[in-house]
Amino acid sequence: MTDYTTDYRCLICGETYDFDEVAYVCPKHGAVGTLDVRYDYAAMGNGVKRDEIRRSEWPSMWRYLPLLPVADPALIPPLDIGWTPLYHAERLATATGFDDLWLKDDSRNPTGSLKDRASAMAVVRARAMGYETIATASTGNAAAALAGVAASVGMRHVIFVPRTAPEAKIAQLLVYGAEVNLVDGSYDQAFELCLSACEQEGWYCRNTGYNPWMTEGKKTVAYEIAEQLGWEAPDAVVVSVGDGCIIGGVHKGFYDLLQLGWITRMPRLYGVQAAGSDACTLAWEQGRHADLPRIAAQTRADSISADLPRDGFKALRAVRESNGAFLRVSDEAILAAIPELARQSGVFAEPAAAAAWAGARLALAQGRVARDERVVVLITGSGLKDVAAARASVDEKIEYDHSQMRKGKDDRSTD
Ligand SMILES: *Cc1c(COP(=O)(O)O)cnc(C)c1O
Numbered sequence: 415m416t417d418y419t420t421d422y423r424c425l426i427c428g429e430t431y432d433f434d435e436v437a438y439v440c441p442k443h444g445a446v447g448t449l450d451v452r453y454d455y456a457a458m459g460n461g462v463k464r465d466e467i468r469r470s471e472w473p474s475m476w477r478y479l480p481l482l483p484v485a486d487p488a489l490i491p492p493l494d495i496g497w498t499p500l501y502h503a504e505r506l507a508t509a510t511g512f513d514d515l516w517l518k519d520d521s522r523n524p525t526g527s528l529k530d531r532a533s534a535m536a537v538v539r540a541r542a543m544g545y546e547t548i549a550t551a552s553t554g555n556a557a558a559a560l561a562g563v564a565a566s567v568g569m570r571h572v573i574f575v576p577r578t579a580p581e582a583k584i585a586q587l588l589v590y591g592a593e594v595n596l597v598d599g600s601y602d603q604a605f606e607l608c609l610s611a612c613e614q615e616g617w618y619c620r621n622t623g624y625n626p627w628m629t630e631g632k633k634t635v636a637y638e639i640a641e642q643l644g645w646e647a648p649d650a651v652v653v654s655v656g657d658g659c660i661i662g663g664v665h666k667g668f669y670d671l672l673q674l675g676w677i678t679r680m681p682r683l684y685g686v687q688a689a690g691s692d693a694c695t696l697a698w699e700q701g702r703h704a705d706l707p708r709i710a711a712q713t714r715a716d717s718i719s720a721d722l723p724r725d726g727f728k729a730l731r732a733v734r735e736s737n738g739a740f741l742r743v744s745d746e747a748i749l750a751a752i753p754e755l756a757r758q759s760g761v762f763a764e765p766a767a768a769a770a771w772a773g774a775r776l777a778l779a780q781g782r783v784a785r786d787e788r789v790v791v792l793i794t795g796s797g798l799k800d801v802a803a804a805r806a807s808v809d810e811k812i813e814y815d816h817s818q819m820r821k822g823k824d825d826r827s828t829d
């Protein structure tokens with residue numbers, strides 16, 4: 415297989431490195447020195463044709479294998495990750511004032527979130543380098559994704575998550591057979607613990623932002639959106655942001671396609687943050703590029719709760735270079751977005767995913783996107799991930815009246 419990668423480039427200082435020179439980050443800045451993986455687009459364009467992709471029958475992100483940094487296809491895990499549906503959400507659009515609204519439903523991944531795309535790439539890289547153990551810190555979904563993908567190939571996996579992660583996400587880890595470390599603290603503390611454990615034990619580290627290859631997995635969602643729209647970029651893509659890796663990946667995906675000439679423009683990217691976890695939004699408002707504030711994040715949308723966005727520089731660049739914006743939405747708006755989305759489209763989102771929909775509505779209300787523009791909202795995780803939040807999002811009390819049942823007056827079933 416031809417692999418078109420060339421080198422790493424530091425987002426802060428611009429220094430470039432060969433792949434065998436550094437492991438994860440630019441040595442000059444420590445863990446915040448996130449790196450870009452760069453490609454030889456001229457060679458890629460000569461070697462890969464769009465029609466070749468179109469003919470692929472592989473219903474997964476690996477339909478883009480000729481573009482991806484994988485030297486040995488035998489290392490690809492057997493789960494079908496990606497190639498998720500892109501729905502034209504006509505009822506939701508009519509109800510909320512959009513003309514051309516699309517939902518990219520990444521809750522339809524094997525472990526229920528977009529994180530599967532990155533974890534698949536992590537497992538491929540770890541296997542290529544001969545690692546026997548892979549570890550990650552996570553608010554829950556990255557861990558569940560890593561656990562599922564590692565289980566599919568029988569690789570030992572170690573997880574660091576806050577004890578407060580939603581029950582379903584922790585259950586996934588245990589069921590997949592992860593070695594789980596429940597951290598009495600925040601995601602950021604779990605992140606630091608995982609970094610030092612990987613260093614001490616010699617494990618491969620999947621940590622978001624820190625591991626530059628996670629972008630290369632997540633970017634496949636942008637390839638899919640473009641292909642599903644007939645190799646055309648939409649006007650805008652709305653993405654919820656915690657660490658900023660997903661929106662950075664979406665940007666990278668469209669950027670690759672633009673370099674290849676497979677699309678002719680970059681969509682505007684809108685990053686949506688919970689009001690209580692808005693470090694990227696603050697930095698963007700203050701015009702900062704490579705200097706993110708550390709906040710004390712607090713939001714019901716656990717998957718986008720981050721004190722210090724670990725891929726913030728890529729997120730800021732994505733929004734800045736695409737002429738998009740960052741938006742803040744309240745936890746109330748996020749919870750309200752869950753049933754609205756579900757009732758008008760049939761798509762059931764967890765809070766962090768519903769946040770993108772709340773952000774899309776705000777972007778329309780603020781005139782940042784126009785009614786007649788083509789807007790894609792990325793649904794990043796399944797509503798089944800956080801059933802307590804789902805229940806809290808619906809105000810109707812669903813109480814079964816037993817007295818009615820005894821009298822035989824009511825034929826409602828409990829199904
Ligand atoms: C991880 C995650 C996000 C945010 O992605 P970042 O890369 O941290 O910005 C959004 N929604 C869901 C469901 C997630 O799991």
Ligand SMILES: [Zn+2]
Binds near residue numbers: 424429441442443
């Ligand atoms: Zn640097």
